[in-house]
Amino acid sequence: MKPDNYIQKAYHFILQNDFEEALRWFEAAIQANPGDAEVHYRCSITYGRSGRLEQAIRHAKEAVLLQEDKPEYHLHLQHLEALELVQKARKMVEGKTDASPKDLYQAAALLKSAISKDPLHSEAYVWLALVYSELNEHPLAITTLKEVISLFPQESGLQHIMEELKKRLKSYVLDLPTD
Known part of the structure; x- marks a missing residue:
């Protein structure tokens, strides 16, 4: 044949x-x-x-x-590698209420790498924002989410996540000890 x-x-x-x-x-x-x-x-x-x-x-x-x-072959490979990195990061943090800071920082590094390989991978940005929030790096979380919202303004679910992150930031600020 x-x-x-x-x-x-x-x-x-x-x-x-x-x-x-x-x-x-x-x-x-x-x-x-x-x-x-x-x-x-x-x-x-x-x-x-x-x-x-x-x-x-x-x-x-x-x-x-x-x-x-062939640039399209390289782009496709980078997209797949980004997917793989996001999957690894998710496994490190998803469903774990007691994820260690070490795991969270490793997940953040994987997600940043995924974004560098595929800057249009919205899921990588969302997970990075969530990981930053877990690390109490709320300004970084919000900045990361703003980035993905600017790339995909039509995604209404991103606005919902943003509101949740803002609530977490307010809660975090209110819980800070005062001198």
């Missing part, structure tokens, strides 16, 4: 929302022509949309290695 036929089959299944079958065809296309950067790239996108980040990153890296002059 010609490599293009594999890709056509993969897209046929994507249009039917059968991503597992589409991935099977992408993998077959890669087996038939492992040096095709575009197939690795497309396969990576499908893995990413299927929530299989590890495989998505593996194929994105392969696409970049095979064809370094």
Whole structure:
């Protein structure tokens, strides 16, 4: 079978929302022509949309290695790496009422790295703002959230988070000891 036929089959299944079958065809296309950067790239996108980040990153890296002059391959890889960093940071703090300051600072570092890799990754900004708030760095939390609001002003949920952060700041200021 010609490599293009594999890709056509993969897209046929994507249009039917059968991503597992589409991935099977992408993998077959890669087996038939492992040096095709575009197939690795497309396969990576499908893995990413299927929530299989590890495989998505593996194929994105392969696409970049095979064809370094394609900026879209680099951007895609950076986006996936940012997703991975956000996932790691979330695991460090999500649902933990007793997260240590060390964990929170490590999570903040991961989230800053995610933002540097993908400056439009809104979730990274939101989590960074929440981590700053947990560290009682409320001005940094609000500044970070203002940044993402300026990028995505249409997101009404961000305004709700901002109001919550402002309440936490007021509560924190009221709880400060007075001399």
